[in-house]
Amino acid sequence: MDILGVDNVLIPVGDLAAARRYYADGLGLKVKFEMEAQGVALFSVGAEAPGILVRVDARAGRPGPGPAMRLWLEVPDARAVSAELGERGIRPLAAPFEVGTGWAVEVADPWGNVIGFTDYLKRPELSRPRP
Template sequence: MSDDESYELLGLDNVLLPVGDLGEAVAFYGRAGLEVAFRLDEAGIVLLKVGKEAPGLLLRLEEELGRRQPVWASPRVWLEVRDARAAGRALEAAGIRLLDAPSPVATGWTVEFADPWGNVIGFTDYSKRPELARG
C-alpha cells in the first residue's frame, strides 16, 4: 500500500449481529444483562450497551433468518465481566442455556451462550491476569 493509501485503525466500532425478531432479541439479551442504548425499529436496528464504551452490539433485523444452532466456525464475541463463573450462574438463572460449563482460559474464565439465531456471545474475566482487566 502506498503512503497516500495508508490508514490507521482507530478502534472497534459496533459488532453487528443478525437477528430474526428485534423484540425477541431485546428480551433475550435483556435476560443476559445487556441494556438497550437505542432502538430504531424503522431501520431494523437496536444497539446494546457494552459497559461504558461507545461501541456496542448492534442487532440488525434479518427477517428471513431462521433459528439455528451455532457451529464452531461461527464468529464469537467475548465481553469482559468481573467474574465469568458468576455470570454463567446468572445466565442459567435467567433461563439462558450455556453452550458448555465455564472454562478456564489463559487470562481467567469464560462462559459462552448463543442467541436463538446462532450468534455466540462469551463472557470472560481476567481473574488470572488482573493487570490486563478494565478497572
C-alpha cells in the same frame, strides 16, 4: 491504517422483539436506542461507547451458510456470570472453561450467534481498569 478500537458489533437476528428480550431481559444489556422501522437496536456494553447492534436479517438462524458471529465480552468473573445467566433462564453452551487469562463461558442467541463472557482473573494486569 490506524485502528482506534471497536465501533459497534453487528449481529444478524431473525426478529427484533425477540432479540430485544434476549439481549435486554436475558443478558441484562441496556438499550441505547431502537429503530423498529429499520429493524435495528443498539445495546450498551458497560460504560464503553461501542455497543452491540442487532439488525434483522431474513437469513439469520436458517440452515446453510448465513450470517453468524461470535463475540466475547470482558466481565469481572465469568463463573459468576454463568450462574447469573442460569438464573435468567439462559443456558450456557457448556460449563465455564479455563482460558489463558482466566475463565470463559459462552451462550448462543436464538439465531446461533455466540456471545462469550471472559474474565482476566489469571492476568489482571491485562484487564480493563475498574472504577
